[in-house]
Amino acid sequence: MAAPNIEGWTCPIPLQHYPTIVLGHGSGGKMMNDLIRHLFAAEFKNQWLDQMGDSTGIDIGLYGGQRMAIATDSFVVSPLFFPGSDIGELAVNGTVNDLAMSGAKPHFLTAGFILEEGLPMETLGKIAASMARACQKAGVHIVTGDTKVVNKGHGDGVYINTSGVGFIPRGRKIEPDQARLGDVVIVSGTMGDHGIAIMSMREGLQFDSPIQSDSAPLNGLVEAMLAAGSTAGPAVRCLRDATRGGLAAVLNELAAASKVGIEFEETKVPVRQEVNAACEMLGLDPLYVANEGKLVAIVPEELAEEVLAAMQANPYGQEAVIIGRVVADHPGVVLAKTAIGASRVVDLPSGELLPRIC
């Protein structure tokens, strides 16, 4: 990996503690944020990249004041198939959700495959069939693709990149820096299902009913939420799907971007009993475990009940619940109130607890 023909490059100071890439750089937490901010964003700097959302909104002069949204996501989940889902469905839903989190209606996907020599053709066929089904469910189309093959031992069966294009209707401004004092925090359902479904399989944990991944397309849920508040200003300020780093990562990012504090009641966060049990066995905190079909919304207080009702009427938001609120104190900091009335700071995850989860 010598780099003979590129002139000198100086490692930005915040990255100097890690002379090489470690798993934590893909964690969705502080190490990944440092890598993105100090290496990629510093090199690629432009007005669009600076949005730092799940997808990027761009004005390209579309009719009706719509903006285009672009997102990209690579999937390296191991194993390729797991209870409730597989890498193919995950790859479609992941990019659909990244687009939806900026208020875009997802339309077009690309699919880039990196296949490892020796992958059974049947495995690839099943993954492609699963992607096709997921596209149909989400109402999107794969319009172009690319296939590369790497030698045995230089991949892990299949890696998939999906990139996506959607369109944001005029007037929607759903961005991480839009949270305002008094807004409420809603989660769309139980936390931690996806990560624990995979970890249970890897660790061989047995349950009466196996924990299923929650992989789901959330574009319909988002449209339902936004329709709810259409009569009284924007119904939703911020949206994020709680993937790598879980609820904790999302709340920290929103608090930082909006320069506000966030407080929530830990007992209100919905977590399945089996997920809680598995988390105890594995030494994990469900607040930090990845989801693939759940979102976190910050909503104006006066519209919260209306948005919540719309969510609960949608198949992917039936267990939606208000868990907390945006506060003036401790900007950038997320506090959880525990069952016994104490408060604890919920930090960004730093290292990597759950590698290769998506």
Place this chain on the structure above:
Amino acid sequence: MAAPNIEGWTCPIPLQHYPTIVLGHGSGGKMMNDLIRHLFAAEFKNQWLDQMGDSTGIDIGLYGGQRMAIATDSFVVSPLFFPGSDIGELAVNGTVNDLAMSGAKPHFLTAGFILEEGLPMETLGKIAASMARACQKAGVHIVTGDTKVVNKGHGDGVYINTSGVGFIPRGRKIEPDQARLGDVVIVSGTMGDHGIAIMSMREGLQFDSPIQSDSAPLNGLVEAMLAAGSTAGPAVRCLRDATRGGLAAVLNELAAASKVGIEFEETKVPVRQEVNAACEMLGLDPLYVANEGKLVAIVPEELAEEVLAAMQANPYGQEAVIIGRVVADHPGVVLAKTAIGASRVVDLPSGELLPRIC
């Protein structure tokens, strides 16, 4: 890699000879075409994917009758740095060129990184710096990205996916099925430089002056070509960059899509002396070796000289030359006339001669 939760999948007959993925499925030749056609395209079928171009043009109601173009490309080249270029520059130019080959002006890129644990931070920094320089040169912007890390032994340093969005001005219809009888075939310069630069490095071949990759953004060249013929109808019918599978793969794809024959004079194909020498040592045919900064154009006869002059005036087309013509005989077949006046069929490559070239 068991697939427990997806129902049965039946392998399409043309793929049954290969129960597992082999390197040839990434070759740019017949095996890859079979995989794309019978597995991916069969599952993902839609009107846009059916275009089967380097990028896909989509009417989204843009002002002035423009269409949006979308492309995606993953890069797994080994080694990461090689004479004349590196994986970062390649990743930017590759998607810029895929967009340009449909007549689109490239604007926005996404960047998805799959990093292997243990990758030196400096290597990644140099790759990102190289991508930034390539973006500046091509006039495009990386507007969103994604970073995943895989365990040591499950990658090869860095894999990069870039996807891109551009816009096709009204009236441009540059597609693989547009070749017409009597059209001429132009190549923009020497063939085989990129592939041989990499193979020479891998095989430890020494030359007085090392063979350099030709990696280059071709969007400016395409605009110059299209401007040349603006007074007398479309100046260009078909465009392809001659990447995996080289000139031979491109000519075969165009002949098949347009249902025409193509004949060219082998002695007119420009090949550097060192590349020819290396090809002889390695047992390769330069017609099948990948380029990363060269295009093949099919152009109406009456505009050919004008287009050729425009190409030769551009830094990336100085060695452009007419090599052949579209004929009525043998539709779908490509014939090379050899130095001694004989003809030979130039087939699509079948297996894989040069793995991990891009």
